[in-house]
Amino acid sequence: MNILFDLDGTLTDPREGFIASIKHALVTLGCALCPDDEIARHIGPPLEETLKLLLRDDPSRIPTAVTLYRERYGSRGCLENAVYPGVEASLEDLQASGATLFVATSKPHVFADRILTHFNLKRFFRAIYGSELDGTRANKGHLIAHLLEREALWPQETFMVGDRAHDVIGAAANGVPSIGVLWGYGSYAELTAAGASAVCEHPTLLGRVLSSVSCHQPDRGLRAESTEPGKTR
Helix, strand or coil, rough: CCCECCCECCCCCCHHHHHHHHHHHHCCCCCCCCCCCHHHHHCCHHHHHHHHHCCCCHHHHHHHHHHHHHHHHHHHHHCCEEEECCHHHHHHHHCCCCEEEEEEEEHHHHHHHHHHHHHCHHHHHHHHECCCCCCCCCCCHHHHHHHHHHHHHHHHHHHEEEECHHHHHHHHHHCECCCEECCCCCCHHHHHHHHEEEEEHHHHHHHHHHHHHHCCCCCCEEECCCCCCCCCC
């Protein structure tokens, strides 16, 4: 079994550094600030998409905003981050079971590598795949296609694990089933509407959900445990 993991909202919680770096870009450009929770709603999709929404009055400033964001994010924001409880133990169990693990993130791979090294998670992954700084392969579908080709993986033997709709949609575009996780920034409604094969409510349940989906791939909407629909944290 091959498992592709998203980074932000799946392995680590980037809220503090993401919000501070977005604010740095907006303040420097003289833009009005959004509430922190509004900014946090945009964690996950490619940065350019987020800034396009936040700079709706002047999309021509997106390249400058990206530069300003990365100015702060690269200096300290990427490490204003935290590993979700239970993630490390889940990765250990999956690796011990014989699964081959990869990271597939829309974040530039230079930042992903730094984050995973800092939090001592890089050791679990055969390879880390991310976008280029120029935006190449920021689209999750393109990134997964690139990973599958480079690693010679069969889609039918591969799973995508992520917290947002673009993870699910990008996986489906490549024939890869997906597990939506509810400890990140996507909701049950978002993930199931996007077509997730199953959703998982805690990292410690991930192995069980993957086993269930691998045995019943035609099924949809499987849940690891029962909670109120829409619960995300």
